[in-house]
Amino acid sequence: MLSKRLRNWLPALTGIIALTMTSANVYAFESMKMGNWDVDISGNINGFFTSIDCKPNVVGEVVSSGLACGSFGSDYRSGNVQTGLLPSWFGFHAKQETMGLITEINIGFQPGIDGGSGGIDTGLSLNSENLRQVNLKFGSDWGMITVGRDLGIFGSDAILSDMTLLGVGTVSDLAVGGGNTTLGRIGVGYLYADWKAQIQYASPDFSGFSFNVALVDPWGLVDLADAYGGTASSTGASDFDQKFDTYGFEGKAVYSWGGENATTSGKVWAGFITQSLESDTPGLSSEDATGIEVGGKVAFSGLELVGYYYSGDGIGTTGFLFDAMDPGGATRDSDGYYVQATYKFPEVGTKLGVSFGGSNLDLGPNDGLAVNSTLLETNESFVIGVYHPLTQSLNLVLEYTATEATAHNGNKAEESTIALGAILFY
Amino acid sequence: MQPGPATRSWLASLAFAFCCLSPAFAASDATIWKRGDQIVQLAPQDDASALPNDHPVSTTPNEIGAILEMLRMRFLDDDTETAPASVFTPEEIDNLGKAIAAGLGHATPNQDILFHVIGAHRTSPGAWLKRNRVSAGRVFFRDGHLNIIFGQVQTPYRKKNLYGQTDEDFYPRNYGSRAAVAEHDVVLLAADGVRPYEANGGVRNDWMVISPHAATPALADREPEPQSAAIIAPAAGVSRNSSEPMEPMVEKSTPRDAPSEISRDRVTPPATNIERRLEELKRLRERELISEEVYQARMKEILQEL
Known part of the structure; x- marks a missing residue:
């Protein structure tokens, strides 16, 4: 019955759509006005060939939570065609203004081009996909409120200023052979801002000054070190009977200057992140995870400089609360930084960039002697990249990244990645 | 490799420099x-x-x-x-x-x-x-x-x-x-x-x-x-x-x-503008960039504004 109805309706429906498209001369990917709504579909698709050389200092030596591939102790090379740091994106955005109130809808899902996990793909290993962004916004002259899943505040300016966002950066053992994205400079200069369920307030612009604060869904601990099989481990979610009657808070203050007509522009920012970690597990005390960040970006005559630093207690490294506590439930200190310089050639628009940075994780009081610990001490990388716009939408990217992971006991692993690919914004 | 105190100080100085310099831009x-x-x-x-x-x-x-x-x-x-x-x-x-x-x-x-x-x-x-x-x-x-x-x-x-x-x-x-x-x-x-x-x-x-x-x-x-x-x-x-x-x-x-003032009824441009426009018109004519007809027509147009 249904198929018969469909057979009857489909030609008519197809005709109507075709007629509408022809007569209305619809331009793809333009912001359209539908009723009172401005509707947009936007995002990007990107893909890179990556040639990766992974080398532990000594085969079999582990750097627990090291982000240079080879940290698992294996010496290998890998060639992949995979998504870069920026996930391919299909975003739907709608916005309307009624009686002075602006309302917005944002939904974005991220289809990766390669298999969903690392390793060699096989037949029928379908691509991965995420659903990272689902939120509503409303506001007016008094600011905007976001309710839903959106980019976290802490570390957001760091990743958005990272030149490898259009490239690949560090790949790591975790994303070799696939995965939804590579790591760029995540865990090698900044803590991943991540996509978090939150209620966020963004202030209006006060002559360049603005601030954001968010109440964030509380998260649990991640024991990433344990997966590496070294001597190190961390308190993980299963070890920590976490109370969830707590919340996370994040915020930042920003001062921006310059504009489209100014010869020099830039911004400076300072932010924080905090969340209580309370456990019912006997012997594990309650702790606070707290971090601060400062950063700055300045651009003049095609040259752009970025500097960023963060420091925290119990916030972990790479991702929020990754390896944040030692096996005894005491917090570990961590920090990181990166500096970056890019130059965009006038007329041709080609951008050359170089950056250097790292993230550090200290031992906790229950980690034992450093000489015995394979726990990551430092992830560090150097990146040089060329980003050439073929059109307003299409960019070609060539990048070289050297990453080194060092454990507290001196174990080391090195990753060299050459990436060549394209990214198309629509 | 941990960034030493010097590196951290340098980064803090960088952030400070951004803060202090920014109003100038x-x-x-x-x-x-x-x-x-x-x-x-x-x-x-x-x-x-x-x-x-x-x-x-x-x-x-x-x-x-x-x-x-x-x-x-x-x-x-x-x-x-x-x-x-x-x-x-x-x-x-x-x-x-x-x-x-x-x-x-x-x-x-x-x-x-x-x-x-x-x-x-x-x-x-x-x-x-x-x-x-x-x-x-x-x-x-x-x-x-x-x-x-x-x-x-x-x-x-x-x-x-x-x-x-x-x-x-x-x-x-x-x-x-x-x-x-x-x-x-x-x-x-x-x-x-x-x-x-x-x-x-x-x-x-x-x-x-x-x-x-x-x-x-x-x-x-x-x-x-x-x-x-x-x-x-x-x-x-x-x-x-x-x-x-x-x-x-x-x-x-x-x-x-x-x-x-742009008046709703009439425009009263300053006399210096009229002079300047006439001079410009004359210059264009002398360089033969406009024809004599256009020159005469435009001149009348400008003079009518007086």
């Missing part, structure tokens, strides 16, 4: 009106060798609105070629009328009024579907005429989606230029009192010169303005993001001279 543009990505602002003339504008000028939103209503265009693309259509939507005209009138009242002779507005235009006449389009350019008043140089005329409005953030324009903004001709997918149409700027023996499709006289008939169809809005009084204010009905505000700009 603060934008000096004066925002007249802003709503989202739409903006009208004062900015220096784009060409240092350009003749000074006859600013400030006293006019009204209705007068500017009537002038903007006269601007018509037609798409060049064969697939979309349509009957002449308005460059601006009524909402754009309303917003621009108020903001440009305020800008002309506050601008100095070396300042232009830049605009970047977004209007919902039908995809074709009678179509139910509308698309958001950007028109941008610079406005100035000189020699008794309102000049509008268009950098963009109904070009697609897009934001680049970078990691879920849509802060960046997909296409660079173009406010037009006295020196560089902007290419458009549309033809701006001449009409009575509306003509393209003539230069080097040709005409520019991105630069329209409009006589305020031509808008007089259209003014009769517009709703009368409150007495207080008839002449825009110079006033200092602060920029803001607003979704309320627009009340243009200007910052960082104070008129240096008493505003000349």
